[in-house]
Amino acid sequence: MARLAGVSVGTVSHALNKPAVVAPPTLARIEAAVEELGYVRNRAARDLVAGDSRTVGMVLVALDNSFIVDIARGAEEAVRAQGRSLLLANADVDLPTQDHYLSLFDESRVAGVLLAPLDSPLEGALRVQRHGRPVVLVNYAADGFCGVVVDEEHGGHLAARHLLDRGRRRLAFVGGPLSLRAVAGRLRGARRAAGEEGLEVEHLPTRSLQPAEGRRVAAELAARPPRERPDGLVIAADSLAVACVQALTTVHGLAVPDDVAVTGYDDNHFVSDAPVPLTTVRQPGLEMGRGAAELLAEEVGGGEEHEHRTVVAVPELLVRASTGG
Amino acid sequence: MARLAGVSVGTVSHALNKPAVVAPPTLARIEAAVEELGYVRNRAARDLVAGDSRTVGMVLVALDNSFIVDIARGAEEAVRAQGRSLLLANADVDLPTQDHYLSLFDESRVAGVLLAPLDSPLEGALRVQRHGRPVVLVNYAADGFCGVVVDEEHGGHLAARHLLDRGRRRLAFVGGPLSLRAVAGRLRGARRAAGEEGLEVEHLPTRSLQPAEGRRVAAELAARPPRERPDGLVIAADSLAVACVQALTTVHGLAVPDDVAVTGYDDNHFVSDAPVPLTTVRQPGLEMGRGAAELLAEEVGGGEEHEHRTVVAVPELLVRASTGG
DNA sequence: CTGTTAGCGCGTTCAT
DNA sequence: ATGAACGCGCTAACAG
Numbered sequence A, B: 001m002a003r004l005a006g007v008s009v010g011t012v013s014h015a016l017n018k019p020a021v022v023a024p025p026t027l028a029r030i031e032a033a034v035e036e037l038g039y040v041r042n043r044a045a046r047d048l049v050a051g052d053s054r055t056v057g058m059v060l061v062a063l064d065n066s067f068i069v070d071i072a073r074g075a076e077e078a079v080r081a082q083g084r085s086l087l088l089a090n091a092d093v094d095l096p097t098q099d100h101y102l103s104l105f106d107e108s109r110v111a112g113v114l115l116a117p118l119d120s121p122l123e124g125a126l127r128v129q130r131h132g133r134p135v136v137l138v139n140y141a142a143d144g145f146c147g148v149v150v151d152e153e154h155g156g157h158l159a160a161r162h163l164l165d166r167g168r169r170r171l172a173f174v175g176g177p178l179s180l181r182a183v184a185g186r187l188r189g190a191r192r193a194a195g196e197e198g199l200e201v202e203h204l205p206t207r208s209l210q211p212a213e214g215r216r217v218a219a220e221l222a223a224r225p226p227r228e229r230p231d232g233l234v235i236a237a238d239s240l241a242v243a244c245v246q247a248l249t250t251v252h253g254l255a256v257p258d259d260v261a262v263t264g265y266d267d268n269h270f271v272s273d274a275p276v277p278l279t280t281v282r283q284p285g286l287e288m289g290r291g292a293a294e295l296l297a298e299e300v301g302g303g304e305e306h307e308h309r310t311v312v313a314v315p316e317l318l319v320r321a322s323t324g325g
Numbered sequence C: 001c002t003g004t005t006a007g008c009g010c011g012t013t014c015a016t
Numbered sequence D: 001a002t003g004a005a006c007g008c009g010c011t012a013a014c015a016g
Helices: A011-017 A024-037 A043-050 A066-081 A095-107 A123-130 A152-165 A181-195 A211-222 A238-251 A285-301 B011-017 B024-037 B043-050 B066-081 B095-107 B123-130 B152-165 B181-195 B211-222 B238-251 B285-301
Strands: A055-060 A085-090 A112-116 A135-138 A146-150 A171-174 A201-204 A232-235 A261-263 A280-282 A310-313 A316-318 B055-060 B085-090 B112-116 B135-138 B146-150 B171-174 B201-204 B232-235 B261-263 B280-282 B310-313 B316-318
Touching: A011 A024, A043 B043, A043 B095, A055 A066, A055 A095, A066 A085, A066 A112, A066 A285, A066 B085, A085 A095, A085 B066, A085 B095, A095 A112, A095 A123, A095 B043, A095 B085, A112 A123, A112 A285, A123 A135, A135 A285, A146 A285, A152 A171, A152 A181, A152 A232, A152 A261, A152 A280, A152 A316, A171 A181, A171 A211, A171 A238, A181 A201, A201 A211, A211 A238, A232 A238, A238 A261, A285 A310, B011 B024, B055 B066, B055 B095, B066 B085, B066 B112, B066 B285, B085 B095, B095 B112, B095 B123, B112 B123, B112 B285, B123 B135, B135 B285, B146 B285, B152 B171, B152 B181, B152 B232, B152 B261, B152 B280, B152 B316, B171 B181, B171 B211, B171 B238, B181 B201, B201 B211, B211 B238, B232 B238, B238 B261, B285 B310
Parallel strands: A055 A085, A055 A112, A112 A135, A135 A146, A146 A310, A171 A201, A171 A232, A232 A261, B055 B085, B055 B112, B112 B135, B135 B146, B146 B310, B171 B201, B171 B232, B232 B261
Antiparallel strands: A085 B085, A280 A316, B280 B316
16 A cells, blocks of 8 residues: 555545645655555545546447537537546447446446437436436437537528529438438428428438438439429438539539539538538537537536526538539 | 345345346345336446456547547447447547546556557556556557557558559659658558569658648649659548549549559548549458457456567558549 | 345545 | 544355
8 A cells, every 4th residue: 555655544645635735745755655656546436435426428329420529529628628537438329339338327427428329219318317317418309308409400491591592493302211300300491491482392312321322312313304403402411412413423424513503411521622522511519519518517516406408509501612612 | 225125235236246146036126126216336336346347448549530430349349249348538639638538547447448549658558557457559559568550561562562563653652741650651661562663652741641731742743744743642541642633633634543543541431432432541440449459358367477469450452443443 | 045244445524 | 734433335255
């Protein structure tokens, strides 16, 4: 025990936690002993006696997209600013894994949990919450939780509105399946924008947001007679949009934006270097992460009378060449 | 206490850890009480008395590239297969943050630590290791540690070799700074391949791996008289390569691969959908993550006579259109 | 099969 | 300013 090397016992604890209250010479001796013996304070013991923890757990549905990663970075920044640490767990799009990590954080008595969940039931999160541990949802809305969501409908509206402003009249929305709440919201927004001009939006459904589906839709559009072809495409994801634009221009000889203007969604890091830089809707991931961490801090601090609330983040349109700059 | 609800005390512990040894009726009563009271075992206390932990900590230099994310996913898979859990921390390219999380895991007495570090000194990792906690490095080689690295030189060799096989004779390597070990290794490999044919490789240095640098190099090349222009480019990163190809073809009117064939590096998810699908060198991230987790398990298990070793993962060439398919 | 008890390492009194 | 002693919640070992 480091105590032997120094001279004292629980004074070490003082030295580590409130060095100000310990006499400089003793403090120096203690530090020397710590260095000497390679002493490391045992966090399990500290947490046990303190009854609280200064770490926050965050469970992420996946890591392979920049939106989620931005959320995690924003959360990290805000959590650190609160003097806490953020530990991440990757559910890798698997519900049992998500619940596993939720339980792990629960048992670890973290100060609170941030969850960017998969599009599935929230039993696991509910259990954690019933145990009295604050849980804040990111990118998922549910009663009984604090949360940060993004206004998908507004994003769809922005994109469609922009195409209409550019004089496009025959709009189509590319994306699916509609069981994805985000996709459904974006379509709703696009329809609302068109409705405001007395127009309709054709829906070209896809089975997924994979590039291959974008190429398929491109072929389908190219096969139509020009007059039946949309002149504006609101596409539900950049991955889809980039593939679609590429196929349209390279394979089918159509011009973007001249024959058809295209908007994407997400502002993935690569889209500004795509062949035709893509107009897209950026989701404020950093801000959402920060917001979630702040909601969590409120809930941790605020005692009994905490009221759940949901913050709605506002997406932003980034105009690039695919809609004419 | 759940004990009151049931009837007993440490029997609850048995019920939770080895249910087989408890009489079914008691077990049922306990489970009911657990459910009733929303009891959650306190992991801090368990770890404290057990003296060991079944979680592994992983500190990642960043999350914003698919290589690192693949490493994390591979590690997660293997760690879970060992019956452990993997907690992640994002250093976000900041050394103090990296060291902070290293210490956090150290204090938390995790079973071991996986570290995909920034290209900087490893003091923090050394401290953890001195405390007797196994540390395995990923994508960084250092004496005194187990580690998994990728053979950068082999990757550079593969790329250059491929261009030579395609009949290219005036090779250039684009990338920098050479203080990045990975970049330096790739250049070395390219030079070795050229040397085998009695040729040399021109180095076109970049200040970073950002797309803007790729565009700058493209302009520089386009400005040269055709005979002094390389006909094969080994580029140190996809980000650079995609931007370079785009500028070459779109802005400067050169043909890829006809005028100049190009290889990238990383197999970022977007490159197969780039305007000219990019031949690239894939780094086996999943395998590396798995490998690191397995090395760690060995080190955790193997007592005193553990010998550090480094596994070298082999990158793979993916041939696409930018070198003629 | 179940109850009892010791003590894991630390932070927090309370004396000194 | 420093030391001694208690207890956080749990598991392991043993007694019953």
